[in-house]
Amino acid sequence: MKADEGGLDARKAYILATVVYEYVATAEPVASNTLTQKYSLGVSSATVRNEMAELEAGGYLVQPHTSAGRVPSDSGYRTYVDHLMQPEDLGEEERRRIGDELRDASRELDDIIDSTTRLLGRLSKNLAFVTRPQQDTQTFKHIQLIWLTPRTGVAVVVSSLGVAAQSLFELTADLLPDELTRLSNALNARFADRPLRDVTESAIAALVGELGVSEELRGVVQTALQSARSGEQPAVAAAGAQNLVDQPEFQDLRKLRSILRIVEEQKSLYDIVAGAMATPATSVRIGRELGSEEMADLSVVTVPYRFGAHAVGMLSILGPRRMPYARLIALASGTAQSLSERLSEHQVS
Amino acid sequence: MKADEGGLDARKAYILATVVYEYVATAEPVASNTLTQKYSLGVSSATVRNEMAELEAGGYLVQPHTSAGRVPSDSGYRTYVDHLMQPEDLGEEERRRIGDELRDASRELDDIIDSTTRLLGRLSKNLAFVTRPQQDTQTFKHIQLIWLTPRTGVAVVVSSLGVAAQSLFELTADLLPDELTRLSNALNARFADRPLRDVTESAIAALVGELGVSEELRGVVQTALQSARSGEQPAVAAAGAQNLVDQPEFQDLRKLRSILRIVEEQKSLYDIVAGAMATPATSVRIGRELGSEEMADLSVVTVPYRFGAHAVGMLSILGPRRMPYARLIALASGTAQSLSERLSEHQVS
DNA sequence: GGTAGCACTCTTCCCGCAAGACTGCTAGCC
C-alpha cells in the first residue's frame, strides 16, 4: 500500500487507472472483460470483477445499472488525478507551435488573451476560458489627460501591462488645456513606477488640491484609475463551446443550454475561476467539487499565468468529467508558460 | 389580385398568412382543420384544403409528408414578410424600457455595443449580433503620442466616436518627449475634424518630413490610424446563443454545432451582415436566401444604426426561419433607434 | 364555387419479445 497509489493496493490502483483511461477514451461503461482483453492484467475477468466490486464499495467506481460496466465516480477521478495518472508533457514540437502562434498575435494585450483562448479551445477540444490580467499587482506608468474641447477630454492610463484604461469625460465648466497638462505631469512625476494600488483616491484628491486645478478633475482621474484597476472581477474570454456539442454527455440539451448560459455570462465564468484562486498552482476540480449541481458532470482544469513574478490571471479548460486529465493539464500549463513569456516581452519597461 | 397581397387573391393571401402565423406559434405543420377552427374563414376545411393545394403548387407551402399539414416555404415566408404581415410597433412602455436600459450602460463605446447586443438577445429570445461602429465615416479628433521611455510610448487616437485606437510602440533609437509632442500637435492642427479617411499615409509621411522628426514615427502613426479605421471587418458582438437551444429546429445537434461555430468566428458573423450591407434599410433574409446550405433553415433580420447622419453599423437577429418576423423587425428597429440616440449623446463634440 | 363524406396514406406510439452485455455467485482447482 504505497502512498502514491492513493491508499489502494497496486492491482486495484492499476485497475482503477485503466477504467478511467478506457472510459475517457470510449465514453462507454467499462466491463471486466474489456480490461482483461486490452490490458495485460495477468488475471481473469472474474478476478477483475471481484476487484471492481471492492472499488465500487470503496466509492471509486459506480455502475449505471446492474448489467453495465463501471464508470469512475468523482473520487475515482480524484484518486486518478492525484496519485495514479502518468503526467504528460507537451512534445517539443507542440510547445514550439504554441509559442509561435502566440508570438504572431498582435501586440495588444486584449488580442493576446483572445488568441490564447482560441488556441487553447482548439487544442483542448473543449471549452477554454482565460481571465484578463488583473492589474492590481502592476505598476502605474503614465496618465495622460487629453484636451478635446473646453468641456470634454480623454483620460488614458498606461500600466506596466500596456494601456490599462481610457475614458471620455465631460465637465460642467470650461477648462484650459494647460490645466490638464499640469495635472498629468504632476501625477506622472509622483506615481511613476509605483504599484497601481498606491494611487489612491485620497492621494489624487490631495494632488488636485495642491495644484489648484478644477475639483471635477479629481473624479475624472479617479474613474480612469478605477477602471485601470479593472475591478475585482476581470473580464474573461471564452472559446470552443462548439467542441462540447460533440461530447456524448451533452446530448442532453438541458446541459448544453446551461453551459451556453455560463459561457455568455461573464460572472458565471468568473465564479468558476474564483474557486481556484486559493491555489497558486494547477488546480483540477471534478464534478461536484465545483459546488454546483448544474456542473455535476463537468470538470475544470485551471492554471495561473504570470506576469513578471506575479500570477495575474487564470487559464482554464472546462469539459465533461470524462476528460483526458493528463493531456489537458500539460496543455494548460504549456500554454500558460508561453503566455507568461509572451507577456513579459510585452511589458512596458 | 391586389399588389399588396403578393399576387395572390385575398383568400389565398389570408390563408397563407394564417399558416405562417400558426406555424410560427406552434412549430407544428398546420392542418386545414386547425385553420377553420381558429380563424373565421367562412368556408369549410375542404375548401381550405383546395386552396392550400394550390398554394403548394405555387411554391408557397410545402408538406413534410403526405398526411401532414402544411409548412411555409422560403417563398411563402418571403411573400408573408413583403406583403401580408401586419407591421408591429413596440409599445411606448417597451420602447422606454429599451432606452432606459441603454442609458444605464457605461459611457464606453464598446460597453454600449455589448449591452445593446445582450439586450437584443434577451428581448428577441434569439441570437443577436451587432457590428461595432465602422469608423470610416467618422471624423478625426485628436491624436496623442505619449512618451514613456526613450524608446517606448503609446499612441492614442480619438475620433468623433470616442477613443478609436490605442497602441504601444517601441522604437530602435532614442527619442525626446518633445519630438512626440510636436508631431502630435502638428497632426491635430492639420487634421482636426476632418474625416478619418483623409488622414492618409502620404499626408502623414509629408508631415513627418516637414517637421524633421524620426522616420520611425511615421510607421507608428500610420499603424495607430489604421487600427482606428478598424479595417474593413469591424468586430461583431454576439449574445443569446442559448436561446436557440430551446427551439425545436435545433434539436438536431449538427445544426446547433454549426451555429455555435458561426457565433465564435467573427468572420462568419461578419459575412452574414455583409450580405445585408447593400440595403440601407431593414433587411430580412430567409433560409436559402442567406446563400449557404448550412443556414437553410435560418433567417436573419438586419437593421442599420446611425451615428449622426450616417449608418455606421448593423444590428441583427438570427433565429429559425420560423420566427415572428413582425415582432423581431419592430424590436430590431426600436433598438437601433435607441442605440443611435445613445450614440449621439456619446459623441465627442 | 363550395361542401360532406370517405378511403387512403403516413407517422407516431406502445407493447412485447429476443438478443446481448455484464455482473455476482458458487463450486472447484492450484
Place this chain on the structure above:
DNA sequence: GGCTAGCAGTCTTGCGGGAAGAGTGCTACC
C-alpha cells in the same frame, strides 16, 4: 487463500407489428 470457469440472473437495447390518430385528396352532390 487466491484465482477461475461456468452459469443463472438482471437490465438495456433493438426490432417488428399493430393500433390509433392526424390529414389529405377525391368524388359526388348541392
